[in-house]
Amino acid sequence: MDRAATRTLTPIDRAVETGVIGMTLFLFTEAMFFAGLVSAHVVLRAGQPSWPPAGQPRLPMGLTLANTVVLLLSGAAVVRASASFPERLDAAARAIGAGALLGVVFLTVQGLEWARLTAFGLTTTSGIYGATFYALVVAHAIHVLAALIVLLVAARKMARASREGRPDDARVAFTLSRMFWLFVVGVWPVLYAVVYEPWR
């Protein structure tokens, strides 16, 4: 008999997966991490006489807006996977795979954008503008990369569970990877608004 079956279940255990509570608390800490970075950016930006500072390149707003749409579509693909899970596990795994692919596109475009900005002289050491820009967007990109790996692991588990006809084996992986991915997708529009200031 396995350990999970023998331990006493509390009312909360019966209602919510322990992993879901753990992931929720982890995402709370992540939210505070990004709130801290955003706060630092807002305070430093407010102390500057002009923004962007003179001689610094402007950020590619249109390209990043299109990239934002790509990331939101990847979130939509993962939400769509929820509709197929667990009845049509292979379809859910395909939707997760599509979401991951769009995530790769997002990261690739971000990387190209940084390469271009670096060529224009915007680096982490070029001033407060470059430092806050890279701190926010690179921190987010690292999270996207981590969530992408989690998503791919979940897709693999789902594909295996589909082959073996045991959808319950992939339930926790699917739920937790979806939570993490939707977090990194959801936090990006906030960062885009704060860093790129599209209304200006």
Add this chain to the structure above:
Amino acid sequence: MQGVAALVDAALAVAHALFFRLLPAACAFCASSSQTNKAAYIGTTVLLLGLPVAMLSALIVWLIRRAR
């Protein structure tokens, strides 16, 4: 031990350089001497205090509801 003492001294020197010179003209609320970014300080203070309270409250309410 000497290394630790040197580190503590260095940290105190940095804290002194960063904050103590601001204090005579500091804002009572945010301890900043700058009036231009006072709104930003207040906004971010509210965000950083309010966000964890809101998130943990929501989690507790959700868990209580699910457990019933």
